[in-house]
Amino acid sequence: xxxxxxxxxxxxxxxxxxxxxxxxxxxxxxxxxxxxxxxxxxxxxxxxxxxxxxxxxxxxxxxxxxxxxxxxxxxxxxxxxxxxxxxxxxxxxxxxxxxxxxxxxxxxxxxxxxxxxxxxxxxxxxxxxxxxxxxxxxxxxxxxxxxxxxxxxxxxxxxxxxxxxxxxxxxxxxxxxxxxxxxxxxxxxxxxxxxxxxxxxxxxxxxxxxxxxxxxxxxxxxxxxxxxxxxxxxxxxxxxxxxxxxxxxxxxxxxxxxxxxxxxxxxxxxxxxxxxxxxxxxxxxxxxxxxxxxxxxxxxxxxxxxxxxxxxxxxxxxxxxxxxxxxxxxxxxxxxxxxxxxxxxxxxxxxxxxxxxxxxxxxxxxxxxxxxxxxxxx
Numbered sequence: 001x002x003x004x005x006x007x008x009x010x011x012x013x014x015x016x017x018x019x020x021x022x023x024x025x026x027x028x029x030x031x032x033x034x035x036x037x038x039x040x041x042x043x044x045x046x047x048x049x050x051x052x053x054x055x056x057x058x059x060x061x062x063x064x065x066x067x068x069x070x071x072x073x074x075x076x077x078x079x080x081x082x083x084x085x086x087x088x089x090x091x092x093x094x095x096x097x098x099x100x101x102x103x104x105x106x107x108x109x110x111x112x113x114x115x116x117x118x119x120x121x122x123x124x125x126x127x128x129x130x131x132x133x134x135x136x137x138x139x140x141x142x143x144x145x146x147x148x149x150x151x152x153x154x155x156x157x158x159x160x161x162x163x164x165x166x167x168x169x170x171x172x173x174x175x176x177x178x179x180x181x182x183x184x185x186x187x188x189x190x191x192x193x194x195x196x197x198x199x200x201x202x203x204x205x206x207x208x209x210x211x212x213x214x215x216x217x218x219x220x221x222x223x224x225x226x227x228x229x230x231x232x233x234x235x236x237x238x239x240x241x242x243x244x245x246x247x248x249x250x251x252x253x254x255x256x257x258x259x260x261x262x263x264x265x266x267x268x269x270x271x272x273x274x275x276x277x278x279x280x281x282x283x284x285x286x287x288x289x290x291x292x293x294x295x296x297x298x299x300x301x302x303x304x305x306x307x308x309x310x311x312x313x314x315x316x317x318x319x320x321x322x323x324x325x326x327x328x329x330x331x332x333x334x335x336x337x338x339x340x341x342x343x344x345x346x347x348x349x350x351x352x353x354x355x356x357x358x359x360x361x362x363x364x365x366x367x368x369x370x371x372x373x374x375x376x377x378x
Contacts, residue, residue, distance in 0.1 A: 004223040010096030012067030015175035022206035030250035169199035242360035270295035
């Protein structure tokens with residue numbers, strides 16, 4: 001069989017995580033409309049069955065990376081480092097370009113965007129299946145912040161600058177083609193081919209699963225002979241507690257405005273796997289699912305942001321907790337008691353120490369030192 005690593009590159013909002021989820025058939029990476037949703041390297045494992053006369057069986061390890069953009073903070077630099085590390089061990093690279101964005105750029109031209117202003121502020125919540133208990137602290141001062149984002153054209157150029165340094169097969173993958181008239185794809189491809197001599201050009205729609213089989217087949221052709229890197233039934237390298245943290249962060253991204261998502265981070269503080277409940281034969285009806293207890297901290301940078309995360313009377317944090325709990329229960333297959341609280345860590349995005357601590361690999365090392373042999377429990 002064949003096996004290998006395929007790095008997925010693209011500027012923010014190119015559809016990398018959506019493509020990864022479509023290829024694996026699982027929710028491996030969180031997806032939102034906000035750029036820079038992905039902050040870490042995330043592996044999604046795909047088993048490709050052999051097709052007689054076409055290609056052998058293969059295991060493809062797709063590595064989703066943070067959106068390629070010029071770094072402005074310590075967090076940005078760490079995210080770019082994740083991209084470089086993904087490129088160190090790769091057999092094929094996919095360079096994703098959002099076809100719908102390309103069309104808009106051609107129609108409107110490129111330009112700088114500014115993120116809007118957001119108010120911010122405080123609190124903590126405990127959420128379980130029976131309801132929620134909210135603890136609020138006083139609101140603090142409101143604050144404002146505007147962050148200039150680089151132009152779309154400069155981000156594309158930064159992406160192609162990385163691609164030109166590679167010595168492996170690079171596929172140009174045009175995403176979101178379901179949003180673009182077919183007669184506009186060919187001139188777009190011609191223009192992009194002038195940037196680099198791509199090994200393949202494959203238009204896809206992850207939402208409609210269009211072009212994915214062709215993409216997989218072409219990748220298999222470029223992979224070396226080898227053994228599986230992961231067990232056949234494993235679809236990601238992420239530990240459960242990291243996936244839970246990401247699901248909580250996804251709800252933060254969805255439920256809050258422009259500024260708060262970029263200043264927020266989630267750390268799992270306690271993860272108690274359920275104890276098996278004794279079977280009671282006399283009890284009629286289905287047995288209750290076991291209960292997983294999780295406590296997590298949502299970090300932000302200012303008291304004003306904490307107030308936004310809490311919302312009036314704790315309403316916003318309740319929405320975040322409720323939405324996250326449903327997703328986590330689906331992932332774990334258990335009931336979940338979710339406890340959330342918000343912590344202000346001023347300027348954490350510029351703190352190398354704090355940013356390093358967010359890496360789930362580093363978190364696992366600390367857990368192993370703290371509770372040897374306990375796995376995911378704390």
